[in-house]
Amino acid sequence: MVKVAIDAGHGGFGVTPGKRSPDGEYEWNFNDKVVVAVIKRLKEYGISVLRLDDPTGKTDVPLTTRTYKANNWGADILISCHHNANTGKWGDWTGTETFTYLGKWKDAERLAGLVQNRLIGAYNLRDRGLKKDDFHMLRQSSMPAILIEGGYMDSRIDIKKLRDGKVLQAAGYAVADAVAEYFGIKPKEELTMKQYEELKKLIEEQNKIIKQQANEISALKKNKQDKPSDSHAPDPSHALAWDKATEAGIVNGKYPHHPLTREQYATIRMREKN
Numbered sequence: 162m163v164k165v166a167i168d169a170g171h172g173g174f175g176v177t178p179g180k181r182s183p184d185g186e187y188e189w190n191f192n193d194k195v196v197v198a199v200i201k202r203l204k205e206y207g208i209s210v211l212r213l214d215d216p217t218g219k220t221d222v223p224l225t226t227r228t229y230k231a232n233n234w235g236a237d238i239l240i241s242c243h244h245n246a247n248t249g250k251w252g253d254w255t256g257t258e259t260f261t262y263l264g265k266w267k268d269a270e271r272l273a274g275l276v277q278n279r280l281i282g283a284y285n286l287r288d289r290g291l292k293k294d295d296f297h298m299l300r301q302s303s304m305p306a307i308l309i310e311g312g313y314m315d316s317r318i319d320i321k322k323l324r325d326g327k328v329l330q331a332a333g334y335a336v337a338d339a340v341a342e343y344f345g346i347k348p349k350e351e352l353t354m355k356q357y358e359e360l361k362k363l364i365e366e367q368n369k370i371i372k373q374q375a376n377e378i379s380a381l382k383k384n385k386q387d388k389p390s391d392s393h394a395p396d397p398s399h400a401l402a403w404d405k406a407t408e409a410g411i412v413n414g415k416y417p418h419h420p421l422t423r424e425q426y427a428t429i430r431m432r433e434k435n
């Protein structure tokens with residue numbers, strides 16, 4: 162099973178100094194929304210996930226602890242989710258970028274490319290491209306690792322996206338879809354409740370038809386096996402003829418429902434002539 166380690170950068174409730182928008186919104190709270198969506202979607206792909214930060218946001222898990230957990234678990238890749246800051250005062254800088262560690266890292270760069278590609282569509286901000294840096298999460302992790310900066314917390318342009326839960330969720334789904342693409346994993350097909358109900362109804366109808374047909378078949382088989390009635394009373398439509406034939410001695414008045422053999426036929430013909 163594919164194993165993905167992921168973290169939302171920093172901790173919630175302002176436990177890391179700085180790392181907030183000029184209006185005082187904490188970076189972790191933006192990052193967390195993305196991470197929650199990534200994890201939800203990765204699980205839909207059947208991918209195993211380990212979250213490295215405190216999901217309650219109450220503590221800022223040290224970076225060394227985060228990379229230790231990822232390495233110890235044997236994650237296949239690591240993704241660190243962040244949002245950028247420039248001066249800490251409102252400005253017009255903008256854009257999404259994805260980092261890998263300094264130097265040439267083929268797998269990490271391929272992953273970064275796939276993620277960045279989809280993130281551009283989710284945030285719909287300027288494509289600042291793939292970058293390299295000496296970040297702890299990239300340097301100290303022993304698997305291909307990327308760090309994403311979704312947009313600027315101190316950008317008048319980007320903050321609109323960061324304050325939109327739907328954008329952050331789309332960003333998370335974009336990351337997860339890119340991870341699935343990286344590993345060549347197809348999405349699991351799941352029925353919606355409506356599709357499920359429709360299918361259930363169809364199956365029930367089919368079962369009803371099958372049952373009905375089975376009943377009809379068994380009734381037909383039963384009829385075939387039925388012996389003619391041993392009653393001596395003819396059907397009303399034949400009663401007159403039967404009585405007359407009996408009176409005339411052509412038939413003996415017994416078993417009017419039984420089939421006739423050839424020898425009985427010959428006897429009857431003979432009696433008719435007499």
Ligand SMILES: [Zn+2]
Nearest residue numbers: 170188243244
């Ligand atoms: Zn950050």
